[in-house]
Amino acid sequence: MTGTIQISEAALASLIGLTAHEIPGVVGMAPANLKEGISRVLGRANVSDGVVIGRDREGGTYTADLYIVAAYGVSIPTVARNIVERVEHTVKNLAGIELSATRVHAVGVQRV
Template sequence: MTDKNHVIDMDEQHTGLGKVEISPEVIEVVTSIAAAEVEGVATMRGNFATGVVEKLGRKSHGKGVKVDLGEDGISVDVYVIMNYGVSIPEVAKKIQENIYQTLKTMTAIDLTAVNVHVVGVQLEHQQVDQEAKQD
């Protein structure tokens, strides 16, 4: 890794073409999308800043994800809100598998851990209210 918390150096294939670096923000976006596409996930948890950005019209694709570039490797923490009635352990396992497989396929990065934090449950009437507001 070059700048410890800024860029991830990929293993150089001795092709003479140069090197590839991946920003942690790219990992955040890929991880967030991979988690959100799992059935049973209502939404990703954002913070105040992502809420403000979304109100201004920009979608924050990396919300609800924290990337840790540690000594022993790269780990991600995912903060999700689940739909009511789903099996939380099963959905969490699917989230872990989908994130791991997606990042492996897209970036060739082996993660040391994918930690899923369930921070809430969304009831069906809340989903209907949000859909009505969007229309």
């Protein structure tokens, strides 16, 4: 018996958001757009905040953009590299999906 497994973009974004939160030097995720920012102000934040999933024109591959807030004093390029490596590894192993691009946008720095 064969079948297909489909993983929603929302589930993929949650997996990526949870993985990013595990990286030392990440204080949190930043709203990726106005709608997400309004939801956060209204108290409806969730683990996929700050993650935007994209698909290529043919719909075959995914991209991920992560909007993070870094801890003050950490090397942002090192944190970004760690995020990319861990996210791509986790998504491939847990979801069976290879991301064609993973981009980290450091949009803030905060003391912890």
